[in-house]
Amino acid sequence: xxxxxxxxxxxxxxxxxxxxxxxxxxxxxxxxxxxxxxxxxxxxxxxxxxxxxxxxxxxxxxxxxxxxxxxxxxxxxxxxxxxxxxxxxxxxxxxxxxxxxxxxxxxxxxxxxxxxxx
Numbered sequence: 001x002x003x004x005x006x007x008x009x010x011x012x013x014x015x016x017x018x019x020x021x022x023x024x025x026x027x028x029x030x031x032x033x034x035x036x037x038x039x040x041x042x043x044x045x046x047x048x049x050x051x052x053x054x055x056x057x058x059x060x061x062x063x064x065x066x067x068x069x070x071x072x073x074x075x076x077x078x079x080x081x082x083x084x085x086x087x088x089x090x091x092x093x094x095x096x097x098x099x100x101x102x103x104x105x106x107x108x109x110x111x112x113x114x115x116x117x118x
Contacts, residue, residue, distance in 0.1 A: 007070055011037055011057070011089040014047065021084045024070055030057060031066035037089055049091045058088040 010020040019040050024033060034052035041048060049055045057064040064073045064087075 005071070008084045009033070009070075010084050010086045012086055013042075013045075013089055014091065015045075017042060018086075019089065026071040027069050029066065030064045030068050030070070030073060033057065033070070034066065047091050054092050056090045056092055058090060059085070 005026040006023045007026050008021045008023050010018050010022075012018055019037055019042070022036065024036075031052055034055045034057065037055060037057075038049060038052060052066065059073065062073070
């Protein structure tokens with residue numbers, strides 16, 4: 001496959017809506033594709049990614065890495081020439097800061113009633 005092949009991709013979001021289809025060069029990195037997804041993310045969604053690291057792209061059951069190109073990451077099984085490839089775009093949930101979480105739990109415990117019934 002040459003580096004200038006055009007691949008048509010569509011991205012399915014968690015709620016079933018789609019972004020695209022858009023044509024990308026096969027040498028385009030997954031990170032660049034995620035930037036395009038962020039730029040075209042529908043307004044008004046309850047869950048919105050803040051950076052490309054908040055988005056996971058899944059193609060044929062595989063999570064794609066930001067440093068891979070489309071050509072390196074796509075699977076040829078089941079793809080028809082000229083067909084639109086649908087990838088799932090999943091928003092990663094933010095990682096909970098353990099130190100902040102312990103502080104919140106400590107505050108919640110201190111606000112409880114500590115009466116003893118005899």
